[in-house]
Amino acid sequence: MFATEREQLEQDIETFAAIYGNERSALISILQEVQRKHKHVSQYAMQVIAHVLDIHPVEVYSVVSFYHFLSEEPKGQYVISLSDCVAHNADAKRALARQLQNDLGIGFGETSSDGRFTLEKIGCIGMCDQGPVLRVNGRIYTEVTADRVGGLICDCASDIPSGSICDIGESI
């Protein structure tokens, strides 16, 4: 039997509550899991979470709307974020921004119609000395030039596991 999307969501939330507990303090951990699995926290999800934790849905909403990583709208399978760090070379950043829009066919803040890509700008992510910088899901790419955008999108198409640890840990 196929579970409907809603049933799946309810099941997931029950599972997360079993792991983190159904105290108020489990809220953020549950939201993190829902965001990770479903790529957003829908209004319905907020209601279910509120019910499970026995708090008002508005309280859940107030938390979701506060944090940048929690989104009410579904994000693409790959979220490509360009760092707006002021230390990075402005021309290189602009060229990269343009090429990303060309190759993905969407603007910043948009998600492609097939649900694969979201393009967005983010602030400084602590890579000021190695710009321009892109983040693709959890993965960080430094010193990216516009000509690398095509290859990067191909990487995504060939399904690099999302949120994987980038090559960074060992060498910094």
Place this chain on the structure above:
Amino acid sequence: MKSSVVSKLTFEQVDPDVGLRSAIDSSPEKIIQTVLDSGLRGRGGGAFPVGRKWQVSRSVQAPQKYVVCNAAEGEPGSFKDRAILSGYAQLVFEGMTIAALAVGAQRGIMYLRGEYGYMAAHMESVLAARRKSGLLGKNILGKKGVHFDIKIQLGEGAYVCGQETALIEFLEGHRGEPRNRPPYPAVSGYRGCPTVVQNVETWAWVTCVMARGASWFKNLGTDESPGLKLFSVSGDCKRPGVYEFQLGLSIAELLDVVGGEDAKGVQVGGASGTMIPQSQFRRKIAFEDLPYGGAVFILGEHRDMLEVAGNYLEFFTKESCGQCTPCREGTRKLLDGVNQLREGRCRALYLEQLISLGKTIQMASKCGLGQSSPQAFLSIVEHYREELMGRVRIDE
């Protein structure tokens, strides 16, 4: 990915777990005394004396106490905490363990900014190794009744959560809105328990101080700002990256080392810091002169000061938690003013009003975000006014 660390770091040379072993053979009072004697101040921007904070926390009677590592590193321009975490996380955890002994805490939490999520697995593996070696967990280093462990809590993207009380709000599952202080977290923090919050770098220095002794540290730097400090250097220089210097170093000396002698200005302290013009390059980076959050952004001749001011203000409008009207609405007005200046349609009189608004925001805001967000703009207007007025429209 290349390394960000450019200069030689003390963290590389200090022997692991010497500090913790000496702490465990000592008494809480002696540990705190060592930290006090070293003169170590917080490295996350606030520069509060570390030993004093621990004394307060130690003196409070409570069934549970907490030790927190602030790895929010949200300040635009700062990346030294990232470098420490990826290379020397064990020193950070060791420092937290030493504090736990000193104040009597059994639980530690590292708040790791969500953007550094890729490092979480590495942090977990360092923690696991420490547990295995008896440096964390029950009966640490075989000493009966000494228990302490650390968990990692990943952030969800909010700069203001770097503020210690907002961080605690987050940990408790709420919106990251700064609380009124007092009570300070050292007295009443996470779940109402005494909570010692320190920056990543502070924790690593605690370990070095315990390993090498208070006087080693105290004899470096200046009288008021003893010791060493890491700097995140970016922008227009030959060798950007993470550097270690003694406090009290002048901007000119720093520029010389990193190859940024031609700078027309230096933003010290990240987006919430201040712009230092050429005429003041002899000023010192130390508690008594320039605030030393440790982010140094170098601006070459071609840089547009208004672009920098605009970038920072845009950041602050997005990151204001919205509790205080001056911060929430005022910062937006300042950004709008900067855009008018960039387009060359700002009246001189209006600029004066913006300056006065900026000062009001600094005075009337509840937390450090609003208290410092207008600073870059105000210092740019003060020192570079001839660049700002009557500009020809720039098209992107």
